[in-house]
Amino acid sequence: MKWLLVGASTIAAEYMIWAMRALPGGSVAQVTSGSAARAADFAARYQIPAWGTDLDAALAAPGIEAVYVSSTNEKHHAQAMAAIAAGKHVLCEKPLGMSLAEAGEMVRAAEARGVVFATNHHLRCAGSHRAIRAAVAQGRIGRVLSMRVHHAVHLPPHLQGWRLNDPAAGGGVIPDITVHDADTVRFHLGEDPVEVVAQMTQSGLGQGVEDSCMSVWSTPSGVQVFAHDSFTHRFAGCGLEIHGTEGSIFGRGIMTQKPVGEIELVTAAGRERVPYSNYDLYTQGVADFEAAVAGRGRPAADGADGVKSLAIALAVREAARSGTRQRIDYGG
Numbered sequence: 001m002k003w004l005l006v007g008a009s010t011i012a013a014e015y016m017i018w019a020m021r022a023l024p025g026g027s028v029a030q031v032t033s034g035s036a037a038r039a040a041d042f043a044a045r046y047q048i049p050a051w052g053t054d055l056d057a058a059l060a061a062p063g064i065e066a067v068y069v070s071s072t073n074e075k076h077h078a079q080a081m082a083a084i085a086a087g088k089h090v091l092c093e094k095p096l097g098m099s100l101a102e103a104g105e106m107v108r109a110a111e112a113r114g115v116v117f118a119t120n121h122h123l124r125c126a127g128s129h130r131a132i133r134a135a136v137a138q139g140r141i142g143r144v145l146s147m148r149v150h151h152a153v154h155l156p157p158h159l160q161g162w163r164l165n166d167p168a169a170g171g172g173v174i175p176d177i178t179v180h181d182a183d184t185v186r187f188h189l190g191e192d193p194v195e196v197v198a199q200m201t202q203s204g205l206g207q208g209v210e211d212s213c214m215s216v217w218s219t220p221s222g223v224q225v226f227a228h229d230s231f232t233h234r235f236a237g238c239g240l241e242i243h244g245t246e247g248s249i250f251g252r253g254i255m256t257q258k259p260v261g262e263i264e265l266v267t268a269a270g271r272e273r274v275p276y277s278n279y280d281l282y283t284q285g286v287a288d289f290e291a292a293v294a295g296r297g298r299p300a301a302d303g304a305d306g307v308k309s310l311a312i313a314l315a316v317r318e319a320a321r322s323g324t325r326q327r328i329d330y331g332g
C-alpha cells in the first residue's frame, strides 16, 4: 500500500514508517508537515521520495491509497477530513480529535465517502493483549469482577514538549495515556464503561495540563476498573490485572509499544504462564488496516472505537476537573 504521512512525527519515525514498509508492497510516498524545513529533513532522514506543506496537493498526487495522520491532536480532525474528502483510507492517531463532535464527524464522513477509517490504538494489536482477551473470553477467570490498569510511566525527554505544556495541542496525560487505557479496557471486557470518578494532578512535569490521573470506572455488568496514568513515574512499571470469580490474570510490562512483558494466570489449580506471539504491534495494526481496505475484516480499532476511547477520556477529565461522577457520553 502506498502511504502519505501527515505529520513529521516521532511515532511515524520510530514505528509507523517501518511498519508500513514491512508489509508486501508497502511504501511511504510522501510526508507533509506544517514546516517545509521539517518536512525536508524528515524526508531525507527516512528516505521518503516527496515532501511538502500543502496537504491538498499531496492528497492529489497520483497513487496515494492511504493516509496516516500523526500530527498533534488538534490537527487530526481537519487533516483527516481532508483526506477522507479526497477519497483516501485513513489511519488516524489517537485521540481522534479534541471533542466528541469532531471525532463523530470524522467517522460519519468516512462512512459517507466509503473509505476505511481506523484509530491507531496499538495495544489491542499486541499478541499479549490478544492472548489475555482470549483467556477472558474463554471464561478462564470466570465472571470478571474488576480490572486494574497500571500505566504510570516516565515520559521520555524527547517527547517532553506539547504533551506537557500545550492544552491547545491536546496535551495532558488523559488524552495521551488514559485514552489508550479506555480502548484496552473495552477490548478486554467487551463492554463500554458507563460512569467514572477521577482526580488529576501535576506532579513534576505538567505545566498547565495534568501529568497524572487516577480514575475509577464502572461497566454495565458491574465490573470496577481502576486506571493509574502518569508521565512522572520512573520506576513504577506498567501492566494490567483482570480479576474474576475463578482466577486472575496479571499482564506485567505489557502497556508498551514493544512486544514485551509476561502474562500469568492464577487459579485454584495454581500459577501458569500464558504464552503469546511477540510480533511487532504497529506492523500488525497496519496489516489489519490493509486487510480491511482489501475487504477482509475490520481494522484493529475502527473509527467508532476511537470515538469511544475519546468519550471515556473526556469523561475522566471532566470528572477530575469538576470533582463529580460523570456519566460517559458516547454521542448519538
Ligand code: NDP
Pocket: 006, 007, 008, 009, 010, 011, 012, 032, 033, 034, 035, 038, 039, 070, 071, 072, 073, 093, 094, 095, 120, 121, 122, 159, 161, 176, 257
Ligand atoms: P511529535 O511531537 O513527535 O510530533 C507531532 C507534531 O509535532 C509533528 O507532526 C510535527 O508537526 C511537530 N514536530 C515534531 N518535531 C518537532 C520539532 N522538533 N519542532 C517543532 N515541531 C515538531 O509527537 P508524537 O509522534 O509523539 O505524537 C504524534 C501523534 O501520535 C499524537 O496524536 C499522539 O497522541 C500520537 N501517538 C500515538 C502513539 C500510539 O502508540 N498510537 C504513540 C505516540 C504518539 P508537523 O506535522 O507540522 O511537522
